[in-house]
Amino acid sequence: MENKTSIQEAIETQEVLVCSLKTKNASKEKIEEELAKLLELKAQLGGDDDKHSFVLKTPKGTRDYSPKQMVIREKVFNIIVSCFKRHGAETIDTPIFELKETLTGKYGEDSKLIYDLKDQGGELLSLRYDLTVPFARYLAMNKVSNIRRYHIAKVYRRDNPAMTRGRYREFYQCDFDIAGQYDPMIPDAECVKIVYEILSQLDLGDFRIKVNDRRILDGMFSVCGVPDEKFRSACSAVDKLDKVSWAEVRREMVTEKGLAPEMVDQIGEYVKLQGGQNLAERLLKDPKLSHSEQACAGLTDMKLLFTYLQLFRATDKVVFDLSLARGLDYYTGVIYEAVLIPSGPGSGGDETVGVGSVAGGGRYDGLVGMFDPKGKMVPCVGVSIGVERIFSIMEQRTEACAEKVRTTETQVLVASAQKNLLEERLKLVAHLWDAGVKAEVVHKANPKLLSQLQYCEDAGIPLVVIIGERELQDGAVTLRSVSSREEVEVSRAELVEEIKRRTVKALLLADA
Amino acid sequence: MENKTSIQEAIETQEVLVCSLKTKNASKEKIEEELAKLLELKAQLGGDDDKHSFVLKTPKGTRDYSPKQMVIREKVFNIIVSCFKRHGAETIDTPIFELKETLTGKYGEDSKLIYDLKDQGGELLSLRYDLTVPFARYLAMNKVSNIRRYHIAKVYRRDNPAMTRGRYREFYQCDFDIAGQYDPMIPDAECVKIVYEILSQLDLGDFRIKVNDRRILDGMFSVCGVPDEKFRSACSAVDKLDKVSWAEVRREMVTEKGLAPEMVDQIGEYVKLQGGQNLAERLLKDPKLSHSEQACAGLTDMKLLFTYLQLFRATDKVVFDLSLARGLDYYTGVIYEAVLIPSGPGSGGDETVGVGSVAGGGRYDGLVGMFDPKGKMVPCVGVSIGVERIFSIMEQRTEACAEKVRTTETQVLVASAQKNLLEERLKLVAHLWDAGVKAEVVHKANPKLLSQLQYCEDAGIPLVVIIGERELQDGAVTLRSVSSREEVEVSRAELVEEIKRRTVKALLLADA
Structure with a gap:
């Protein structure tokens, strides 16, 4: 302790010296020299007392949700869950970690981003990377061959975070999947319809849902001369087209993946193409592509997808886009991805720029078979909503419009204007709780009335019940509206009903 | 591939050999020798094709939640969250993992149960062990000195699981905490009241809430002659009294913790005591205990707690129990724990036996200060509901009463009796979705009417809309009640309203 005190004194002396050198406009070198000594002294002190020297933060790429952010999160989840339930989904949950081997061989080049747990004896575990692989494991393990389920939970990726754009290492996924043997493209079309409904209801501005098919991509690679074993890596190169230019992707395919430039240029012609049902029809007659059985199967299904989406009144936002590839290994058929369209100049919003997908x-018919001991296949198609990016947009909006967000639902505060009424306040608030009223009381023996009213203003509590000696004698209370400041006397017997009557309208409005 | 085929052939030859040795009653040694060769061959093959040889399971001590279990989970969460909101709480969320150093030094002997993440470069991380330490970290980091928050999330402990009794390595906690400087025991009493309300509403049978105070325990240890540095380990020995006998705890204190037998016997006299406010009053006059300032402060507050709990009408389930210790290091004042009381013989239930707490x-006034750079204290008190044990009980009950649980909320299935009406079915179901009706359609081009009706029976869908050529011409549909089999014709224009009218009552009943 004495040692620490003497260092503390040395620091103070040194601080005075540095300060005086600065005011005296001493040479830069001299100041830096003395400053270095000061920093070293401070470091010595820190070393003795590391209890308070640690970093107070959340891990890289993660964040806390404050009460205000939770209000936004709940609102987004409610819209998404209502949609999933409207489409007949049930829900499941799985552990946050899986046996390491469960995740092995499912994610291609992205596997390096998986978080492993430390080997502390026992099984080797990894944090889940998505909800799709645990879902497939669940189906195989429980021999479920038929389900329509949603799952909202956190997943983990050791990626480079870009938190302002909603890219985190811990983030929520909201997944809806249909497993089972059905007629072609009906479940697939329902998944696209669900994306359409959710993005419309979230009211994030205009959007597009790009669709493609792994079989069309593979057929395209095949007719362009790409060898089979390079399909997956060609695919992940094309997948980057939403982030980088064709020139960049071309370079990667030629120099890194070792594809011949003329092959790559042919691919370049195809991946430029965008359209609707007509494009699928045209490509079915394409001199090269029509030679690929795979491509034709994909294109025929694409036509069918558009037919169903027309019946679902969803084609206005859907684009058949041959550049859409999606990185993950497990897709086998249709794939899709929704992007927000930044609104034009003058309409006040480039806030969504860079938010991306x-x-x-998409469809992954082989994944469950990878888990089943007998390799039994369960065809699956599903969609995942990237809510973190949506939260980011909504949070920016809420801040921009400076709207006051309530983070509690308290209907009434039990207050008093006089001293020594703590016991009466506690008795009354318990009576309200027992009657199902959301009520609070200030946890002080004798709080000032003004501070109790101020608390209501700050927290957005709409009503105050005020008790005093006179009210107690009369078996009544004063009920005050915080916003209008109007007061009425209400009998104890009628209090609960009166509070409910006055707050039900506000609650209905809040729910809407 | 050839190599694999030749191994396969060798295996088959060897299998025939082993088999014939067995039928010929060859010597045990000879059979074992050839069996070993067979197993080695199989192992070689397995190495080539391990895709299907892995274990299909969730990690030890974890489980999936099936749709039926999710229904129970949601029901329990709804009751708990309503109670937290009734008491004015807002909610936050924190990452599933924290910097390792954030958790260091908070859990005493239990620290060995913390899950660490593998060091993959970057920060050292651990999965959260509870929600209290992350909450304290959140308060210090955001300089919040005043909040009433709930947090429902999973926590992780590498403990020995006992899953039938609801003890898992990954489990939910439902925490409610009040942080801030208030008058003594008012927030503490509200926390106990919350436990009382939740356990009453969950309707799990009779229960008791044991209360004690760390200061009373420490005072007790002190007057019995336990040296200061052994308080915490004496505490964790006493904490085991709900699981093992006093004789066992006594042995641990004497032989493992090295306390003198006569000290331990004195402690034994105290920890036997149970009572209410009277016991606190009596102990304030106890010849030994009254010499401890700490004990007296605890006992005075205990009296106050009972006074407030009386106003809250909650004393009938609350017991002042000197054997209650709680394992965690961070408690500084009142502590409490709720246990279910197994119902008597003949009342049909020892299902709750062994469920435990x-x-x-409890109160932890020092924890936030451990995180604050300047050591600034924020007094806190909180409660955690152990929902996994509650889920276990509810699941057993649901199974026992064989009640049918619906796992979806679908109001209507769009069906047809004739072929070639897929497009009409898809158009109608989309119309219903867009109108906010929860609707499904069977994903087959031409399903049989009977199988569509059977699907409704199985899934508990109450209504079926049936379309046919005649109905299409008339601009109408047939609306059928699945349970009564009654059918009525409804015009397309009135369909949405009619479905909502017929299902709103069912939904209200389900919510109640």
């Missing part, structure tokens, strides 16, 4: 998914 | 908590 907000939903994605 | 279902809620616990």
Whole structure:
């Protein structure tokens, strides 16, 4: 302790010296020299007392949700869950970690981003990377061959975070999947319809849902001369087209993946193409592509997808886009991805620029078979909503409009204007709780009335019950509206009903 | 591939050999020798094709939640969250992992149960062990000195699981905490009241909430002659009294903790005591205990707690129990724990035996200060509901009463009796979705009417809309009640309203 005190004194002396050198405009070198000594002294002190020297933060790429952010999160989840339930989904949950081997061989080049747990004896575990692989494991383990389920939970990726744009290492996914043997493209079309409904209801501005098919991509690679074993890596190169230019992707395919430039240029012609049902029809007659059985199967299904989406009144936002590839290994058929369209100049919003994809998914008919001991296949198609990016947009909006967000639902505060009424306040608030009223009381023996009213203003509590000696004698209370400041006397017997009557309208409005 | 085929052939030859040795009653040694060769060959093959050889399971001590279990989970969460909101709480969320150093030094002997993440470069991380330490970190980091928050999330402990009794390595906690400087025991009493309300509403049978105070325990240890540095370990020995006998705890204190037998016997006299406010009054006059300032402060507050709990009408389930200790290091004042009381013989239930504590908590005034750079204290008191044990009980009950649980909320299935009406079915179901009706359609081009009706029976869908050529011409549909089999014709224009009218009552009943 004496040692620490003497260092503390040395620091103070040194601080005075540095300060005086600065005011005296001493040479830069001299100041830096003395400053270095000061920093060293401070470091010595820190070393003795590391209890308070640690970093107070959340891990890289993660964040806390404050009460205000939770209000936004709940609102977004409610919209998404209502949609999933409207489409007949049930829900499941799985552990946050899986056996390491469960995740092995499912994610291609992205596997390096998986978080492993430390080997503390026992099984080797990894944090889940998405909700799709645990879902497939669940189906195989429980021999479920038929389900329509949603799952909202956190997943983990050791990626480079870009938190202002909603890219985190811990983030929520909201997944809806249909497993089972059905007629072609009906479940697939329902998944696209769900993305359409959710993005419309979230009211994030205009959006597009790009669709493609892994079989069309593979057929395209094949007719352009790409060898089979390079399909997956060609695919992940094309997948980057939403972030980088064709020139960049071309370079990667030629120099890194070792594809011949003329092959790559042919691919370049195809991946430029965008359209609707007509494009699928045209490509079915394409001199090269029509030679690929795979491509034709994909294109025929694409036509069918558009037919169903027309019946679902969802084609206005859907684009058949041959550059859409999606990185993950497990897709086998249709794939899709939704992006927000930044609104034009003057309409006040380039806030969504760079947010990128907000939903994605596709068909993965082989994944469950990878888990089943007998390799039994369960065809699956699903969609995942990228809510973190949506939260980011909504949070920016809420801040921009400076709207006051309530983070509690308290209907009434039990207050008093006089001293020594703590016991009466506690008795009354318990009576309200027992009657199902959301009520608070200030946890002080004798709080000032003004501070109790101020608390209501700050927290957005709409009503105050005020008790005093006179009210107690009369078996009544004063009920005050915080916003209008109007007061009425209400009998104890009628209090609960009166509070409910006065707050039900506000609650209904809040729910809407 | 050839190599694999030749191994396969060798295996088959060897299998025939082993088999024939067995039928010929060859010597045990000879059979074992050839069996070993067979197993080695199989192992070689397995190495080539390990895709299907892995274990299909969730990690030890974890489980999936099936749709039926999710229904129970949601029901329990709804009751708990309503109670927290009734008491004015807002909610926050924190990452599933924290910097390792954030958790260091907070859990005493239990620290060995913390899950660490593998060091993959970057920060050292651990999975959260409870929600209290992350909450304290959140308060210090955001300089919050005043909040009433709830947090429902999973926590992780590498403990020995006992899953049938609801003890898992990954489990939910439902925490409610009040942080801030208030008058003594008012927030503490509200926390106990919350436990009382939740356990009453969950309707799990009779329960008791044991209360004690760390200061009373420390005072007791002190007057019995336990040296200061052994308080915490004496505490964790006493904490085991709900699981093992006093004789066992006594042995641990004497032989493992090295306390003198006569000290331990004195402690034994105290920890036997149970009572209410009277016991606190009596102990304030106890010849030994009254010499401890700490004990007296605790006992005075205990009296106050009972006074407030009386106003809250909650004393009938609350017991002042000197054997209650709670394992965690960070408690500084009142502590409490709720246990279910197994119902008597003949009343049909020892299902709750062994379930143990279902809620616990206490005051921890020092924890936030451990995180604050300047050591600034924020007094806190809170409660944690142990929902996994509650889920276990509810799941057993649901199974026992064989009640049918719906796992979806679908109001209507769009069906047809004739072929070639897929497009009409898809158009109608989309119309219903867009109108906010929860609707499904079977994903087959031409499903049989009977199988569509059977699907409704199985899934508990109450209504079916049936379309046919005649109905299409008339601009109408047939609306059928699945349970009564009654059918009525409804015009397309009135369909949405009619479905909502017929299902709103069912939904209200389900919510109640």
